Amino acid sequence: MSKGTAALVAPPPLAGTGRRRRRISGDRIFRAIAYGAAGLILVIAGIFIIALFIPALPAITRFGLGFFVSQTWDPVRSQFGALPAIYGTLVTSAIALVIAFPVGLGAALFLAEDARLRFLRGPLSFAIELLAGIPSVVIGLWAFFILTPLMRDNIDPFLKHTLGFLPIFQGSASGYGFLTAGVVLAIMVLPILIALSRDVIRAVPRSLREASLALGATNAETIWSVILPYARAGITGAVLLSLGRALGETIAVTMVIGNRPQITGSLFASGYTLPSVIANEFTEAVGDVYLGALFYLGVVLVLITIAVNVIARLLVWRFTGSERAAV
Amino acid sequence: MAFHRVGAGGGMSLPLIRTLVDRLVGGLIVLCVSVAAIPVLVLLLFVLINGLPGMLTPGFFTDPPYPQGVPGGGVLNAIIGTLEIVGIGSLLAVPVGALIGIFLSEYGRNQVGNTVRFISDVFTGLPSIAFGIFGYTVVVLTTHHFSALSASIALAVLMLPVILRATETALVLVPNSLREAGLALGAPRWRVTLEIIVPAALGGIVTGALLAMARAAGETAPLLFTAFGNDIVQTNPWQPMGALSLTIFRNALVPYPNLQQQAWAAGLLLVALVAATNILARIYVRRIQR
Numbered sequence: 001m002s003k004g005t006a007a008l009v010a011p012p013p014l015a016g017t018g019r020r021r022r023r024i025s026g027d028r029i030f031r032a033i034a035y036g037a038a039g040l041i042l043v044i045a046g047i048f049i050i051a052l053f054i055p056a057l058p059a060i061t062r063f064g065l066g067f068f069v070s071q072t073w074d075p076v077r078s079q080f081g082a083l084p085a086i087y088g089t090l091v092t093s094a095i096a097l098v099i100a101f102p103v104g105l106g107a108a109l110f111l112a113e114d115a116r117l118r119f120l121r122g123p124l125s126f127a128i129e130l131l132a133g134i135p136s137v138v139i140g141l142w143a144f145f146i147l148t149p150l151m152r153d154n155i156d157p158f159l160k161h162t163l164g165f166l167p168i169f170q171g172s173a174s175g176y177g178f179l180t181a182g183v184v185l186a187i188m189v190l191p192i193l194i195a196l197s198r199d200v201i202r203a204v205p206r207s208l209r210e211a212s213l214a215l216g217a218t219n220a221e222t223i224w225s226v227i228l229p230y231a232r233a234g235i236t237g238a239v240l241l242s243l244g245r246a247l248g249e250t251i252a253v254t255m256v257i258g259n260r261p262q263i264t265g266s267l268f269a270s271g272y273t274l275p276s277v278i279a280n281e282f283t284e285a286v287g288d289v290y291l292g293a294l295f296y297l298g299v300v301l302v303l304i305t306i307a308v309n310v311i312a313r314l315l316v317w318r319f320t321g322s323e324r325a326a327v
Numbered sequence: 328m329a330f331h332r333v334g335a336g337g338g339m340s341l342p343l344i345r346t347l348v349d350r351l352v353g354g355l356i357v358l359c360v361s362v363a364a365i366p367v368l369v370l371l372l373f374v375l376i377n378g379l380p381g382m383l384t385p386g387f388f389t390d391p392p393y394p395q396g397v398p399g400g401g402v403l404n405a406i407i408g409t410l411e412i413v414g415i416g417s418l419l420a421v422p423v424g425a426l427i428g429i430f431l432s433e434y435g436r437n438q439v440g441n442t443v444r445f446i447s448d449v450f451t452g453l454p455s456i457a458f459g460i461f462g463y464t465v466v467v468l469t470t471h472h473f474s475a476l477s478a479s480i481a482l483a484v485l486m487l488p489v490i491l492r493a494t495e496t497a498l499v500l501v502p503n504s505l506r507e508a509g510l511a512l513g514a515p516r517w518r519v520t521l522e523i524i525v526p527a528a529l530g531g532i533v534t535g536a537l538l539a540m541a542r543a544a545g546e547t548a549p550l551l552f553t554a555f556g557n558d559i560v561q562t563n564p565w566q567p568m569g570a571l572s573l574t575i576f577r578n579a580l581v582p583y584p585n586l587q588q589q590a591w592a593a594g595l596l597l598v599a600l601v602a603a604t605n606i607l608a609r610i611y612v613r614r615i616q617r
Contacts, residue, residue, distance in 0.1 A: 030517030034434055037426035038443050041491075044484060045446045051464035052457065106359020114356060124364055131367040133605055135545025137572045138594045141579050142370050145377070145587075187366045194363060218345055220352035241452070248454020250548040251576055275456045275548065282552050298460050302453060309452030 056299050059292030067296060073261035073277075075285070080293035082300055084261040088178065088271035089301070092253065093246040095182025095267065100189050101239060107190075108197035109223060132191035140252035143184045148175035148256055151183070156268055171266035176258035179267040184252050189242040196241060196316065200234030201227060237315030244308040248301060250275035274301040371598070378595025381588040392558045392574075398585050402593050404560045404569035409600075411562065412475050412554055412570060413544045416482035421536045424487050428494020428532070433520055435495070447488040458485045459549035467553060475561070475568035478554035485549060486539035493535020497528035530612050537608035541601045547572035571597045 053060070059067070063080060070081020107128070111121055152175030159179075163169045204227050212222040228235070258270025259280050272280075278294045285291045341349075381387060386401045393400035427447075431440050462481030467473055501524050509519035525532070547570075550556075555567040556577065571593045578590035 026518070027516045030520070031434060034426060034430035035439070037423055038430045038435070038439060040423060041427055041443055041446055041487065044487075045450070047465065048457075048461050048484070051461045054464050055460065055468065103359045103362050106356045107363040110356045110360040114353075116353070117357070120360075124360055127364045127367045130602075131370070133541060133545075133601055134367075134370060135547070135572060135597055135601060137545070137547040137575045138374060138598055139370065141575055141590060141594050142373050144579050145591075146373055190363055190366070218341065218349035220349040221345070223352065244452050248456065250454065250456045251572075255576070255579065275454055278456060279548060279551055295460060298457060302457050305452060305454055306449060309449060313448055313452075 052295070052299050052302055056292055056295035058288040059296040060299075062289055063293070063296070067293075068300070071263060073272075075281075075290055078287070078289050080289070080296075082274070082297055084263050085272045085274045085277050085297055086300065087263045088181075088257065088276075089247055089273040089304075091178050091267070091271070092181040092185055092257065092273055093243055095179060096185030096189055096246045097239060097243060099183065099186035100193055100242065103186075104190055104193035104242075105197055105235070107194045108201055109227075111194070112198045112201040113219075113223070113227070128191045128194055131187070132195075136188065136249060136252045139184060139188060140255035143180065143252060144255045147183065148180055151175045151180045160268075167265045168267045171264070171268050173268035174258065174270065176256055177266075177268050177270050178257065181253045181257040181271075181273070182267070184256055185246045185249055188249055188252065189246050192245055193238055193242040196238035197231075197235050200231045200238060200316070203234065204230050233315050233318060237312045237317075240308055240312030240315065244305050244312060247308065248275055248305050250279050254279045274298075274304075374591065374595050374598055377588075377591035379592075381592025382595055384588075384592070387589070387592055391560050392586075392589070395581060395583055395586065400585070400589070402569075402571065402574050402589060402596070404557060405571045405574040405593060406596070407560060407562060408475065408554065408557070408568040408570040409544055409572070409597075411564065412478045412550070412568060413482065413540055415476065415479035415564060416486060416543055417536065417540050419479065419483035420486040420490055420539065423483075424490025424536075424539075425494045425532055427487075427491040428498060428535075429520060429525070431491065431495040432498035433516075433524075443491075447491055450484070451488045451492075454548070455485060455546050456548035456551075458482070459552050462549060462553040470565075473553060473555035473567040475554050475564040475566065478550050478568070478570070479564065481549040481553050482543040482546065485546065486543050489539035489542065490532075490535050493538070494528070494532045497531020497535070498524055500531070501527045530614075534608040534612050537604050537611070541604035541608075544604070545572060545597060545601050547576050571600075 059080065063070070067080065067082050068086070069083060070079070071083045072079045072081045073084055074080070107124075111125060152173055156173035156175070156179070159169045160173070208226050208230060209222055212226040213219075217225070253273050254276035257273060257276055259272055259276060260270040261272045261277070262269065264271075274297045277297055281294060282291075285294055384399070384401075386399055388401060388406065389403055390399070390401035391404045392402065427443065431443060434440070435443065458481040461484060462477040466477030466480055470477075505523055505527060506519055509523045510516065514522075550570050550573055554570055554573070556573040557567045557569045561568045574593045575590045575597065578586040578593070581587070
């Protein structure tokens with residue numbers, strides 16, 4: 001090749017490599033920024049965990065694991081135990097699920113399955129989304145002024161009258177207590193329970209339904225013996241995710257549970273939950289140990305909710321086969 | 328659907344009991360969905376009825392709160408506080424969240440991506456009060472006083488998972504042919520991502536950001552030990568600041584009718600704010616989709 005042609009040919013590749021080099025470095029920088037952002041969330045997660053423990057340390061060193069089994073919550077004598085709050089958290093969440101599960105499952109079946117009243121599906125889905133968007137403090141406000149008098153004057157006396165032979169429906173009812181908090185939580189977990197169960201039920205293969213119907217089963221029999229057994233793992237996951245939501249709900253519960261650290265069998269009685277102790281007593285907590293005890297409750301709460309959530313997500317994922325960010 | 332017609336057609340030869348059970352279950356399902364829809368209507372109705380009078384009181388939007396027992400006063404401090412706290416929180420969370428979303432969609436099909444997704448899901452499930460503890464330890468304990476900034480940081484972390492998941496979902500939905508077309512034209516990957524993929528997915532990203540902001544605006548628990556509340560109109564992010572949610576929580580629990588009325592009005596305002604943000608997000612999605 002002559003020098004002339006080489007000179008003529010040379011520039012384009014040169015320019016090309018030059019551009020490519022710039023392109024590679026640009027891509028490298030962008031990639032590094034993207035990885036950096038991803039690393040940032042890992043860093044935040046690390047700091048988050050440490051940040052939960054730091055303010056709790058005075059109480060952790062003082063009470064250790066005995067905190068979990070101690071029933072005393074006595075700020076005056078600086079004796080603190082988490083048991084009443086753990087009890088209240090579990091009881092209110094259990095009430096919430098007992099109420100919300102049948103209602104939510106029925107509503108989910110309607111939205112996913114039912115061929116009747118199809119025109120109602122859109123508005124109902126919208127209403128449920130709307131409920132999910134109402135801030136918990138507004139639900140608490142409503143519950144505080146409207147629901148508690150209703151519970152005190154109507155629902156609690158009715159329960160006492162009809163089911164009063166059960167110890168859980170005995171004792172005096174002020175309207176503030178486990179039952180009211182449970183009802184509020186039921187309302188608050190309904191949207192997520194319905195949305196997740198609906199998706200799980202929709203993921204049941206159509207051929208299974210059709211096979212069941214073709215064999216002569218009624219719709220009710222198809223739901224009971226085909227759809228629900230198939231969707232069981234996914235629905236369990238949905239219930240657990242709702243449970244996670246109920247366990248950590250703070251403000252609305254604080255406004256209606258009565259805020260008293262006690263363990264009693266009566267659902268009419270006032271109680272406490274893990275987050276409501278923190279929210280209610282933070283401003284009045286003096287001293288490292290008292291504040292530390294509140295944040296120790298926070299640590300307990302976070303550990304419980306993480307455990308519940310991880311199990312729930314594994315179940316939902318395995319079922320729907322997709323990772324869905326929860327509502 | 329065919330589903331029901333088949334069932335009904337088969338009903339002719341069914342024993343009575345099976346038909347009855349079927350009807351009963353159908354009725355129960357309709358009952359369930361009505362029970363689920365009632366709380367929404369009741370809640371909104373009560374908030375509207377109880378909130379409107381307070382909202383129409385002169386000075387509600389323009390005055391700071393007066394001392395307890397003094398009639399009148401408004402929630403100017405809380406309106407400014409909510410907007411500022413959520414605003415700063417969004418400024419922190421939206422760029423970072425969007426960037427992590429881009430990472431997940433464009434580079435995240437690996438162990439790193441799965442770890443990020445897992446952490447983001449764990450964050451989604453955490454009780455909101457935990458984010459308050461985070462803000463308290465990281466900012467309040469180190470600066471030794473409550474501040475709006477600590478609340479913004481707490482809310483930013485709370486918003487992060489919503490934004491990054493929305494971004495990832497939106498980016499993944501962009502057809503691969505667009506990516507390939509861009510690369511085939513010789514554009515480097517970062518330009519393809521920023522100038523083709525991200526604009527194509529902008530609707531989803533903006534929607535995610537708006538939904539995250541709506542959620543953050545309604546939160547109370549993370550503000551209790553960060554922004555703390557302030558009856559004085561405060562705009563300095565380093566100082567304690569009021570918020571609508573805090574006004575509702577505190578005013579509901581005091582025995583003064585005018586403050587309780589203010590709590591309802593603040594509730595109505597907060598619901599309106601959250602609903603408006605949600606509707607904006609929906610409208611935006613529709614416009615983009617067209």
